[in-house]
Amino acid sequence: MKKYKKILAVLLGSAMAVSMAACGGSGGSSDSSSDDSSSGDKVSITFWHAMGGVNGEATQKLVDDFNASQDEIEVHAEYQGTYDDTITKLKAAMQSGNMPDVCQMYDVGTKFMVDSGYIVPVEDMFETTGYDKSTVMDVITSYYSVEGKQYSMPFNVSTPMLYYNKDVFEKAGLDPDTPPTTYEEVMEYSKQIVESGAAPVGYSQAIYGWFFEQQLAGLGAYYGNNENGRAGDVTAVEFDQNGAGLKVFQLWKDLMDSGYCENYGTTTADTQTAFFSGQVGMIIESTAILKNAIDSSSFEVGTGYLPKLEENPDGGVIIGGASLWMMDTQDDVKKDAAWKFIEYTTTPEAQAAWSMETGYFAINPAAYETEDMKAYIEENPNFTTAIDQLQESPVNNYTAGVLSGVQTESRLIFNEIIPELYDGNITPEEGVASLADQVNKAIENYNASVGK
Amino acid sequence: MNQRHKIFKTIEPYLYLVPALVFFALFVFWPFGKTLRLSFAMTTPLGEVAKYVGIDNYIQIFSDKEFLKSLLISFEFAAMMVVFSMVIGFVLAIVSNEKIRGKSLFRTVYALPMAISAAAASVVFMFIFHSSLGILNKTLGTTIGWLTDPKWALISVTIVSVWMNIGMNYIYLTAALQGVPQELYESAAMEGAGFFQKHKNVTIPCISPTLFFLLIINVINALQAYAQFKMMTQGGPSNSTNVIVYEIYQEAFINSRFGVACAESIVLFVILIILTALQFKLEKKVTY
Numbered sequence: 001m002k003k004y005k006k007i008l009a010v011l012l013g014s015a016m017a018v019s020m021a022a023c024g025g026s027g028g029s030s031d032s033s034s035d036d037s038s039s040g041d042k043v044s045i046t047f048w049h050a051m052g053g054v055n056g057e058a059t060q061k062l063v064d065d066f067n068a069s070q071d072e073i074e075v076h077a078e079y080q081g082t083y084d085d086t087i088t089k090l091k092a093a094m095q096s097g098n099m100p101d102v103c104q105m106y107d108v109g110t111k112f113m114v115d116s117g118y119i120v121p122v123e124d125m126f127e128t129t130g131y132d133k134s135t136v137m138d139v140i141t142s143y144y145s146v147e148g149k150q151y152s153m154p155f156n157v158s159t160p161m162l163y164y165n166k167d168v169f170e171k172a173g174l175d176p177d178t179p180p181t182t183y184e185e186v187m188e189y190s191k192q193i194v195e196s197g198a199a200p201v202g203y204s205q206a207i208y209g210w211f212f213e214q215q216l217a218g219l220g221a222y223y224g225n226n227e228n229g230r231a232g233d234v235t236a237v238e239f240d241q242n243g244a245g246l247k248v249f250q251l252w253k254d255l256m257d258s259g260y261c262e263n264y265g266t267t268t269a270d271t272q273t274a275f276f277s278g279q280v281g282m283i284i285e286s287t288a289i290l291k292n293a294i295d296s297s298s299f300e301v302g303t304g305y306l307p308k309l310e311e312n313p314d315g316g317v318i319i320g321g322a323s324l325w326m327m328d329t330q331d332d333v334k335k336d337a338a339w340k341f342i343e344y345t346t347t348p349e350a351q352a353a354w355s356m357e358t359g360y361f362a363i364n365p366a367a368y369e370t371e372d373m374k375a376y377i378e379e380n381p382n383f384t385t386a387i388d389q390l391q392e393s394p395v396n397n398y399t400a401g402v403l404s405g406v407q408t409e410s411r412l413i414f415n416e417i418i419p420e421l422y423d424g425n426i427t428p429e430e431g432v433a434s435l436a437d438q439v440n441k442a443i444e445n446y447n448a449s450v451g452k
Numbered sequence: 453m454n455q456r457h458k459i460f461k462t463i464e465p466y467l468y469l470v471p472a473l474v475f476f477a478l479f480v481f482w483p484f485g486k487t488l489r490l491s492f493a494m495t496t497p498l499g500e501v502a503k504y505v506g507i508d509n510y511i512q513i514f515s516d517k518e519f520l521k522s523l524l525i526s527f528e529f530a531a532m533m534v535v536f537s538m539v540i541g542f543v544l545a546i547v548s549n550e551k552i553r554g555k556s557l558f559r560t561v562y563a564l565p566m567a568i569s570a571a572a573a574s575v576v577f578m579f580i581f582h583s584s585l586g587i588l589n590k591t592l593g594t595t596i597g598w599l600t601d602p603k604w605a606l607i608s609v610t611i612v613s614v615w616m617n618i619g620m621n622y623i624y625l626t627a628a629l630q631g632v633p634q635e636l637y638e639s640a641a642m643e644g645a646g647f648f649q650k651h652k653n654v655t656i657p658c659i660s661p662t663l664f665f666l667l668i669i670n671v672i673n674a675l676q677a678y679a680q681f682k683m684m685t686q687g688g689p690s691n692s693t694n695v696i697v698y699e700i701y702q703e704a705f706i707n708s709r710f711g712v713a714c715a716e717s718i719v720l721f722v723i724l725i726i727l728t729a730l731q732f733k734l735e736k737k738v739t740y
Binding site: 084088091094095112115116200201207262263264265266267270273274277279280405406408409412415416417419420423442445446448449450451 | 494495496497498499500502578582583584585597599600601602686687688689690691702705706707708709
């Protein structure tokens with residue numbers, strides 16, 4: 001009998017050991033990184049980011065520069081995949097208590113982060129460290145501020161702008177140095193481009209909810225109520241009430257119906273490729289693709305402000321991109337280290353290098369006063385378009401953008417409605433009503449789930 | 453002692469199952485139980501239970517037109533997938549099983565798509581399908597938005613999926629064809645059977661176990677397809693390619709409604725169980 005008990009014990013024991021080893025897999029890496037910190041007397045912190053490719057290399061360089069600049073803190077940068085992957089992994093990490101010390105999060109994840117309860121607002125660090133809040137342009141910090149408090153530090157910042165093909169403009173008999181400034185002009189120019197045979201397609205915009213939000217901000221209108229969620233939680237959308245949503249939907253429909261525009265779907269890269277290959281005269285896209293656009297196109301790329309639907313003194317562009325968040329790891333030493341790293345990323349030198357390597361803005365205006373940056377802009381005048389456009393944008397709650405916990409979903413709902421509009425299955429009025437209805441349901445559900 | 457020995461004899465077989473059971477419990481039963489529990493809850497954006505809502509999630513998904521539509525799209529996709537990949541795989545297997553030159557070359561070529569990852573294939577086909585730059589429209593002289601037109605998107609994704617799936621069908625069917633006894637073909641030939649008669653009366657009955665196995669595998673594969681939809685259409689345009697697995701992914705990881713997503717997973721699970729049971733029943737009846 002004893003013998004059998006032994007066998008049973010061995011069997012059970014081995015099964016448990018194997019399964020425990022399987023569970024321990026993910027914890028292993030964090031153990032080893034904390035070993036590093038004790039051995040070298042350095043504080044070791046982890047930094048999660050979503051920058052791949054060229055931008056990923058620039059991020060790694062920024063981290064290496066920081067590590068080399070001092071000998072107290074060692075930052076370990078870990079690439080987590082796309083923004084969506086990062087937020088998914090962070091959710092899991094919050095539950096298991098394995099959070100990074102600093103995490104990059106995209107603009108629409110802001111509300112989720114604020115509501116999560118696992119973060120430290122960066123503004124809490126300003127007073128104790130004597131950091132000057134005005135280091136970063138306030139039109140940028142306003143996106144990441146809730147009720148006047150700055151929650152995270154902008155990192156990679158972009159806005160949409162107009163890209164156009166200068167060669168096509170010349171062939172079509174248009175002035176290659178004056179891009180259209182209104183959508184009316186966009187329509188006229190498109191007609192001329194197509195009819196002169198300079199390019200098969202005049203203008204195109206990817207089906208992307210971000211553009212809708214930008215066009216609303218351009219009209220000086222709110223997306224959500226309570227001043228875009230800046231004066232209180234968004235409880236319903238407002239674009240269906242203030243008429244701006246309909247104006248924008250009508251625009252999308254008119255552009256498509258003109259016959260001079262083409263739809264390349266919801267994958268923004270497909271619209272970009274069509275433009276880079278000379279098939280399309282003009283597109284609107286993020287400033288973040290500027291470097292890529294110049295490198296990928298065989299023609300001369302021109303840039304202009306995001307076209308306007310109507311003149312409006314309150315209208316402007318919303319900043320997009322991502323920011324750096326300090327996670328509440330309950331460890332003051334690590335939190336201090338995390339803040340020092342975040343502070344470093346806002347220095348003029350770090351920002352100048354980051355901007356030149358990626359095409360994102362330098363969030364610190366002083367970066368544009370550095371010699372390297374001055375010389376760079378001299379050679380690449382397109383980089384100034386984005387800067388000027390942002391500086392001319394008024395700082396208000398229209399251009400701060402909507403702060404909502406369901407904005408990722410709202411954009412997807414938008415993506416599903418626009419093709420119906422293009423196909424003529426629904427009118428612009430129905431489209432706006434349907435979008436508002438679905439987004440309102442999502443908001444209601446979100447607010448209930450977070451107990452508001 | 454003898455009595456004890458008897459008791460041990462009865463429990464002994466179960467002891468051997470313990471290690472496997474521990475694994476199943478940990479990686480299958482426990483997650484399944486959690487899915488079932490979450491399907492009755494409203495969840496926070498973090499995926500924790502906010503409150504239990506009974507069968508509300510089920511009521512919600514069954515009264516949601518989008519969910520029912522996504523079920524329908526999944527079945528449409530599965531039907532097209534199964535028919536085309538099995539028929540094409542079968543034809544290719546028969547053809548390359550004949551005594552022809554360069555047989556092994558054909559075999560390699562036909563089986564090759566199996567070695568390509570769904571993501572890589574999707575990227576290549578996205579270039580092919582691009583409405584202004586793609587080779588497909590250039591060749592046909594058309595301007596169809598293969599992936600951007602709701603009428604075409606599901607067909608386009610199906611074409612890619614069938615292409616990826618042919619390799620597996622081809623390999624299994626080729627192996628099965630080689631197991632068909634030559635004597636049967638010889639006697640069929642003696643009785644004057646032609647090419648089609650030979651395959652209808654000899655080949656298909658002989659390889660029917662493989663055909664049934666493939667039917668089950670193909671249906672399950674098709675209903676679980678995800679990568680090509682994520683890469684090529686993200687469920688769009690206008691939800692025309694929003695298959696159930698993508699719908700579940702979207703609810704859970706983009707919209708953070710884990711409760712609803714879990715309810716949808718349970719529905720998919722029930723559907724797969726029923727289909728598999730049906731197919732096993734049929735198989736017993738039809739197989740030689």
